Amino acid sequence: MHIATDRQIRDVVTIGPIIEAVEAAFRALGDSKSSVFPVARGTGSSEGHIVAVKSCRDGSTGLIGVKVAGYRPENRVSGMHAHSSTTLLVDDATGFAIAMVEANYLNGLRTAAAGAVAARYLAREDAATLGIIGTGAQAVFEVEALAAVRNIEQVSASARSVESGHRFATDVKARTGLDVVLRSTREVVEAVDILVTATPATGPLFDSAWVKPGTHISAIGSDNVGKHELPVELLSHAILVMDYPPQTMILGEAQHLIYAGLATPQELEERSLGSLVTGRISGRESRDAITVFDSTGVAVQDVAAASCVLDMLYPGWRNETATAH
Amino acid sequence: MHIATDRQIRDVVTIGPIIEAVEAAFRALGDSKSSVFPVARGTGSSEGHIVAVKSCRDGSTGLIGVKVAGYRPENRVSGMHAHSSTTLLVDDATGFAIAMVEANYLNGLRTAAAGAVAARYLAREDAATLGIIGTGAQAVFEVEALAAVRNIEQVSASARSVESGHRFATDVKARTGLDVVLRSTREVVEAVDILVTATPATGPLFDSAWVKPGTHISAIGSDNVGKHELPVELLSHAILVMDYPPQTMILGEAQHLIYAGLATPQELEERSLGSLVTGRISGRESRDAITVFDSTGVAVQDVAAASCVLDMLYPGWRNETATAH
Numbered sequence: 001m002h003i004a005t006d007r008q009i010r011d012v013v014t015i016g017p018i019i020e021a022v023e024a025a026f027r028a029l030g031d032s033k034s035s036v037f038p039v040a041r042g043t044g045s046s047e048g049h050i051v052a053v054k055s056c057r058d059g060s061t062g063l064i065g066v067k068v069a070g071y072r073p074e075n076r077v078s079g080m081h082a083h084s085s086t087t088l089l090v091d092d093a094t095g096f097a098i099a100m101v102e103a104n105y106l107n108g109l110r111t112a113a114a115g116a117v118a119a120r121y122l123a124r125e126d127a128a129t130l131g132i133i134g135t136g137a138q139a140v141f142e143v144e145a146l147a148a149v150r151n152i153e154q155v156s157a158s159a160r161s162v163e164s165g166h167r168f169a170t171d172v173k174a175r176t177g178l179d180v181v182l183r184s185t186r187e188v189v190e191a192v193d194i195l196v197t198a199t200p201a202t203g204p205l206f207d208s209a210w211v212k213p214g215t216h217i218s219a220i221g222s223d224n225v226g227k228h229e230l231p232v233e234l235l236s237h238a239i240l241v242m243d244y245p246p247q248t249m250i251l252g253e254a255q256h257l258i259y260a261g262l263a264t265p266q267e268l269e270e271r272s273l274g275s276l277v278t279g280r281i282s283g284r285e286s287r288d289a290i291t292v293f294d295s296t297g298v299a300v301q302d303v304a305a306a307s308c309v310l311d312m313l314y315p316g317w318r319n320e321t322a323t324a325h
Numbered sequence: 326m327h328i329a330t331d332r333q334i335r336d337v338v339t340i341g342p343i344i345e346a347v348e349a350a351f352r353a354l355g356d357s358k359s360s361v362f363p364v365a366r367g368t369g370s371s372e373g374h375i376v377a378v379k380s381c382r383d384g385s386t387g388l389i390g391v392k393v394a395g396y397r398p399e400n401r402v403s404g405m406h407a408h409s410s411t412t413l414l415v416d417d418a419t420g421f422a423i424a425m426v427e428a429n430y431l432n433g434l435r436t437a438a439a440g441a442v443a444a445r446y447l448a449r450e451d452a453a454t455l456g457i458i459g460t461g462a463q464a465v466f467e468v469e470a471l472a473a474v475r476n477i478e479q480v481s482a483s484a485r486s487v488e489s490g491h492r493f494a495t496d497v498k499a500r501t502g503l504d505v506v507l508r509s510t511r512e513v514v515e516a517v518d519i520l521v522t523a524t525p526a527t528g529p530l531f532d533s534a535w536v537k538p539g540t541h542i543s544a545i546g547s548d549n550v551g552k553h554e555l556p557v558e559l560l561s562h563a564i565l566v567m568d569y570p571p572q573t574m575i576l577g578e579a580q581h582l583i584y585a586g587l588a589t590p591q592e593l594e595e596r597s598l599g600s601l602v603t604g605r606i607s608g609r610e611s612r613d614a615i616t617v618f619d620s621t622g623v624a625v626q627d628v629a630a631a632s633c634v635l636d637m638l639y640p641g642w643r644n645e646t647a648t649a650h
Contacts, residue, residue, distance in 0.1 A: 001425065003326050037367035040380050042360055044389060044417045051420070053391055055365050055378045064369060066378055066391050068413060070420025084420030088393060088413040092369045095376070095395025095409030100326065100425035 002099040002317060004309045009106050012312050015113065015144050018106075018305050022113035023120075023277060024060040025304035029244070030274025033059025034300050036244060048073050056299035057092055058307075064090045065303035067103060081137070083107070087306040098317070101306040108138055110305035111297060112145035114243055114273065115196065115218040118293035120149045121276050121283045122241060123194050123216035128153045131192035133185055133206070133229075134199035135159040135168035138220060142196045143172050146218075152178065156192065158185040160199075186210055197221050197229040208234035213288035219253045223296045228256055230292065236262040238290040239283065241276050244298040245269045252294040327424040327642060329634045334431050337637045340438065340469050343431075343630050347438035348445075348602060349385040350629035354569070355599025358384025359625050361569060373398050381624035382417055383632075389415045390628035392428060406462070408432070412631040423642070426631040433463055435630035436622060437470035439568055439598065440521065440543040443618035445474040446601050446608045447566060448519050448541035453478045456517035458510055458531070458554075459524035460484040460493035463545060467521045468497050468505075471543075477503065481517065483510040485524075511535055522546050522554040533559035538613035544578045548621045553581055555617065561587040563615040564608065566601050569623040570594045577619040 028034045040053040048071075055066040070084040085103035090096060103110075119127075127150045132139050135157050143155055155178050159165030162182075169180035189195060189210040197205055198220040208231040211217070217238070221229045230253050240257075242248035249258060249265055257263045273293070275281040284291050310317045353359045365378040373396075380391040395409040410428035415421060428435075444452075452475045457464050460482050468480055480503050484490030487507075494505035514520060514535040522530055523545040533556040536542070542563070546554045555578050565582075567573035574583060574590055582588045598618070600606040609616050635642045 001328050001330065001427070003328060003425070005326065033370075035367055037365040037376070037378060038363070040362040040365050040378065042362035042380065042382060042389075044382055044420065045358075045384065045387075046418075049417075049420065051362070051380075051382070051389055053362060053365065053378060053380045055367065055376075055393070057367060057369055057376070059370065062370075064367075064376055064393065064395070066393055066413065068380070068389065068391055068415050070389070070415065072420050075419055080419060080421075084415065084422075086413060086415055086422040088391065088411060088425060090393050090395065090409070090411055092374075093371075094400055094405060095369065095374065095393075095397050096405075096429070097409075097411040097425065097427050100328070100413060100422065102326070102422050104421070 001097050002310060002314050004099065004101040004313050006102045006105045008313055009309055013309055015109055015148055017308050018109045019113045019116045019145060019148055021304040021308040022110060022301050023117045025058055025300040026117060026274045027277045028059035029300050030272065030278035030280060036299055044070065044072060046072065046074055054299040054302065056303060058300045058303040060304055061307040062092045063098065063303050063307055064092050065299060065306060067299060067302040087302045089303065089306055099310055101309055103302065103306065106305050106309060108141040110301040111138060111220065112141035114295055114301055115142060115220060115293060116145035116149045118241060118273055119146055119194060119216055119218060122291040122293060123150055124214055124287065127193035127216065129192040130155045130194045131188035132157040132196045132198065133188060134197060134221065135164045136198060138198045139168050140171040140175055142198060143178065144175050146194060147176050147178065150194065156181045156183050156188045158183060158188045199229060201229045202226055203228050204231040205229050207231065211290060216291045218293045218295065220295050222252050224251050225255065229253065232256045232260050232262065235292060238292040239285065240271050240292050240294060241273055242271055242294045243273050243296055245272050247298065248294050248296045252296045254294050326422050327635060327639050329424065329426040329638050331427045331430045333638055334634055338634055340434055340473055342633050343434045344438045344441045344470060344473055346629040346633040347435060347626050348442045350383055350625040351442060351598045352602045353384035354625050355597065355603035355605060361624055369395065369397060371397065371399055379624040379627065381628060383625045383628040385629055386632040387417045388423065388628050388632055389417050390624060390631065392624060392627040412627045414628065414631055424635055426634055428627060428631065431630050431634060433466040435626040436463060436545065437466035439620055439626055440467060440545060440618060441470035441474045443566060443598055444471055444519060444541055444543060447616040447618060448475055449539055449612065452518035452541065454517040455480050455519045456513035457482040457521045457523065458513060459522060459546065460489045461523060463523045464493050465496040465500055467523060467545065468503065469500050471519060472501050472503065475519065481506045481508050481513045483508060483513045524554060526554050527551055528553050529556040530554050532556065536615060541616045543618045543620065545620050547577050549576050550580065554578065557581045557585050557587065560617060563617040564610065565596050565617050565619060566598055567596055567619045568598050568621055570597050572623065573619050573621045577621045579619050
């Protein structure tokens with residue numbers, strides 16, 4: 001059995017292998033080689049401490065995994081992150097324990113990796129300008145991951161505060177070498193080939209008329225009931241792909257499409273990233289189409305990313321037999 | 326962060342502290358200081374590989390925990406146990422990772438510990454004879470745990486095979502010093518003060534008329550829809566206590582009481598071990614009453630037992646700050 005810590009992961013893990021692992025996980029999900037279990041939700045003892053337990057069997061790695069994710073705003077008072085993630089891996093072939101992986105850092109990579117996989121299939125091949133709305137902790141990973149699948153030359157961002165924007169620009173420069181231009185949300189939306197929304201918004205962030213033909217949008221922020229980043233009319237005309245429709249239709253942007261009566265769950269259920277990756281559904285149909293990836297986070301990403309970490313830290317782990325001692 | 330292996334746990338952990346930890350966990354549950362999250366179920370990739378993900382916040386330890394339990398009959402072909410359990414602990418105060426605890430061995434102790442806590446409150450003080458129906462892997466832990474809370478002088482058992490019975494008798498002698506007499510189910514039921522049923526049965530194991538007045542019964546086997554060990558007419562006249570009614574009424578003996586129309590969920594919902602331990606409900610009302618503990622296994626037991634393991638293996642663990650690195 002193994003432990004992988006945030007520090008070890010920061011030291012050795014790069015986004016490239018995580019993107020490949022996450023693509024393989026969505027491929028296995030699309031091929032019905034994986035099974036996502038129901039999400040269990042609960043609360044910690046302090047006010048506002050939310051816990052989500054996401055679990056699955058992942059056919060791409062032969063692992064069963066559980067991620068315990070927490071969101072505890074009070075952590076910030078002590079200078080800690082509000083979000084916490086830990087992933088437990090057991091062997092699908094026996095049921096016995098394999099590893100515990102701290103995923104506080106890894107979670108950002110696995111989320112961005114799903115967006116990169118979607119962009120690989122949905123964004124125009126020559127997409128070169130990237131815009132980010134929301135410059136929180138997730139944003140820098142989004143730039144890094146998208147720059148790994150498209151030749152990004154310019155990054156612009158809309159930040160809620162100057163401080164947040166400058167911190168983001170510094171982080172992006174350090175991690176990718178790219179310069180960030182801070183602009184208004186409208187300027188960002190109007191200018192870019194790929195747009196990422198990564199905010200906690202509960203209403204549309206921009207006007208659908210601002211979006212250029214051919215834009216690919218990665219909607220990362222909405223991962224719960226009531227969260228909302230994209231104008232619903234944009235979504236209704238876009239080519240939509242969801243990470244895991246049974247969950248995304250409840251927690252993601254797609255919830256608003258359904259509530260508005262603009263699509264039915266039956267119409268949307270096939271629009272999964274797994275189906276896109278395996279070629280069961282088509283993606284971008286024309287240069288001018290607007291494509292949207294609606295991301296809520298699926299346990300197979302956590303398992304694939306954690307397995308990838310083990311590959312890097314403990315190269316022999318797959319040859320060890322997981323058994324009861 | 327820590328790992329605790331089966332081997333380490335076998336070497337240092339005894340039943341006494343586990344019983345105290347499990348009682349504290351049921352006390353916290355009874356005092357509404359804990360919260361059991363919904364159970365997520367799924368399957369592994371091989372036929373019959375069942376996975377259950379049980380999670381909770383446990384107020385007795387300040388931990389959030391998840392147990393991944395597997396049941397994979399094919400393991401037996403390779404000489405491994407069919408059951409597997411691994412528990413992940415995170416800090417309720419921050420959400421960050423604490424430990425991964427192999428619970429393949431510990432699971433037997435934590436199950437028996439709940440039965441011992443119930444017997445402490447329900448069995449007659451002078452109960453001295455113990456009978457076991459079903460001599461599988463769990464049975465020896467039941468004897469050990471009950472002998473820790475009552476002065477057990479005689480053990481009798483009904484086994485499905487002579488081999489299983491003899492193996493059980495050898496194990497009990499080694500762990501407790503007690504001799505086991507192998508008898509028919511009827512002889513066992515008629516003779517004992519405390520009766521444990523620990524079988525995979527799907528129908529009543531005995532006739533209710535065989536049960537002596539004053540007997541305490543610990544029904545361990547039923548932990549799923551359709552499982553069934555006790556005659557429903559016995560249950561309807563007994564003083565019934567369940568480990569966690571919202572779950573036990575679906576998976577335990579109580580399911581059959583409800584299906585038979587002999588009790589309603591509303592009548593049963595207060596009959597929890599937590600309520601018994603905290604004095605909110607009464608237990609044994611007379612020397613001749615028949616009492617039943619209906620056990621299905623609750624995540625708070627897993628967390629309490631795993632925390633107890635950390636206390637023994639890593640005495641300083643509570644002073645370490647769980648935080649993101």
